[in-house]
Amino acid sequence: MQNDTAFQMAASNIRFGIGTTAEVGMDLQSMQAKRVMLVIDPALVDSPTGLIVRQSLQSSRIPFEQFADISVEPTASSFQAATAAAVEGRFDAFVAVGGGSTIDTAKAANLYSTHPADFFDYVNAPIGRGLAVPGPLKPLIALPTTAGTGSETTGVAIFDCVDRHAKTGISHRFLKPTLGIIDPENTKMLPPAVAAASGLDVLSHALESFTAIPFNQRPKPTSPALRPAYQGANPISDIWALRALEIVNESLVRAFRDSSDDEARGQMLLAAAIAGIGFGNAGVHLPHAMSYPVAGMVRNFRPTGYDVDHALVPHGISVILHTPAVARFTAPTSPSRHLRAAQALGADTTDVSPDDAGEVLAGRVVELMKILEMPNGLNAVGYSNEDIPALVSGTLQQQRITQLSPIEARESELRDLFQQSMTLW
Ligand SMILES: NC(=O)c1ccc[n+]([C@@H]2O[C@H](COP(=O)([O-])OP(=O)(O)OC[C@H]3O[C@@H](n4cnc5c(N)ncnc54)[C@H](O)[C@@H]3O)[C@@H](O)[C@H]2O)c1
Incomplete structure (x- = not known):
């Protein structure tokens, strides 16, 4: 069998700096977002980070709904709960504020509400069917609050497949966030x-x-x-x-x-x-x-x-x-x-x-x-x-x-x- 002779480097769109969290409203405005799903780690809802994000959305007059029902290390059912909320809300953009668990949940909610399918269609084989994501998703802005997964830069969403006692994921370049806003202020409370x-x-x-x-x-x-x-x-x-x-x-x-x-x-x-x-x-x-x-x-x-x-x-x-x-x-x-x-x-x-x-x-x-x-x-x-x-x-x-x-x-x-x-x- 012949070996591959090429590789591709797909860069990610990120902004880094103290105070950049407050810019999220401006970004959504320039994307002409009309209805945003704010997916946020429950531990951060009442934190300065949560407050600044909501203030930024409000001052940019971006209508949003908050969703904080996140499982630490998500499962198929927690992904599905977020998807149900996304379908119900008919959102045209997503914001994720949290660690990998929250950002991955937002990616899944965006994917299944944009391209509805059986849950296992997009899940990596052999646990899922590994089907390619059919087209681009809606804009997703990710604000990481842990210094770990890099989920703000990747096209991957990981979940625990509880029935199979194994973790697996969904992996496609369309899952990559439109923008990662990386603000060192947001890890101040990290245990x-x-x-x-x-x-x-x-x-x-x-x-x-x-x-x-x-x-x-x-x-x-x-x-x-x-x-x-x-x-x-x-x-x-x-x-x-x-x-x-x-x-x-x-x-x-x-x-x-x-x-x-x-x-x-x-x-x-x-x-x-x-x-x-x-x-x-x-x-x-x-x-x-x-x-x-x-x-x-x-x-x-x-x-x-x-x-x-x-x-x-x-x-x-x-x-x-x-x-x-x-x-x-x-x-x-x-x-x-x-x-x-x-x-x-x-x-x-x-x-x-x-x-x-x-x-x-x-x-x-x-x-x-x-x-x-x-x-x-x-x-x-x-x-x-x-x-x-x-x-x-x-x-x-x-x-x-x-x-x-x-x-x-x-x-x-x-x-x-x-x-x-x-x-x-
Ligand atoms: N998508 C990817 O590319 C990718 C890569 C690696 C791992 N993952 C997945 O990401 C998940 C792990 O994410 P993680 O390590 O970022 O942690 P996490 O999101 O699971 O959060 C861990 C804990 O820290 C708390 N927390 C998060 N930010 C906080 C803050 N600023 N202040 C106080 N508490 C805070 C959370 O409430 C939670 O209790 C796993 O499911 C893993 O498989 C995804």
Whole structure:
């Protein structure tokens, strides 16, 4: 089979700066929005962020309705509830104010109210039918309030498919927000535990897109129209990924330790968007694929710092638990790339032999996890070796991203990777 010879870089439209939240009304006015659905995280409704957004809409005379029925880590039914509200409201534009959970909910409400379909039509195969979104959606302006997912830059909406005990998503470039307004004021109230988990999601996006299979080792699609958004590592996404890793090294621990460190919080928001643009065009691989069954099969784990009424392994945690084992596994495919990533993350790579690249990278990630008070492996979030067969089978359903691993991970390799992720230090 021939390999692909091309890649495409689709940039995202973002505005960054302190105070930009107040500009959202002007943007909607220039889009000639007449009826806006304001999708907002309930924790932010009465916050200064919520207030400024509503004031901005009011002073620009934009009629809107507020929808705050968001599930932290949304489900098919919470996406459907938001869709029902969007259909009922006949909106012509959307504003999302919150973390990935809220922005993804707004993307789904926009999609299904604009192009009605059976819910699983647009969901990634094999869980859904993976049909292409038929046309552009209505304008969506996303204002992230966590420094993590980069959802303001991506064409992806992730949800928990509760019946299948697995997370999956909808992925199409038409889902990408029309504009991301990134205002460092909006993460001032972020609990340290959320800053840590979502910041490690940024690290994972950058590291996985940098170490993914190169775009020219992926099979060539039968038509250019079928070239996936997740194309594998490429020379442009590499730039974004490395810069994001450097910022994570400079700012994540500072933002976690001191929420009044405005510079560090602003830098982490920037890193989230930078990593988002990188992985939106390159993809993520095994740590993300392995995280989805871990999140979907959760039993009793209740993370500190998250205001939720159900068991949850927050996304950033469920991903980072696998990163050390995966780094050791993939490093032999490109020791220099793994060392470059370790260096960007702050590891001393002087005189390190290529054979030790995986160990050095894994060691630096573990160091950061300890500082950020992460659980010590899958055991600490309620899993044991008995769960490995189900976790492996859940991961094998994530072909869209497992195929971006630089080295194939079959059942036996995944079993080993889960085993090695049970306890990390
Ligand atoms: N669409 C994408 O490209 C993409 C990428 C990665 C992850 N995701 C998905 O995004 C979701 C995770 O999103 P997240 O990590 O941004 O967190 P989140 O949106 O789930 O929010 C986490 C918690 O923080 C609270 N919160 C958010 N902002 C706050 C603020 N400024 N002040 C106080 N509390 C605040 C929320 O109420 C919630 O309790 C997962 O479902 C994940 O799978 C999406």
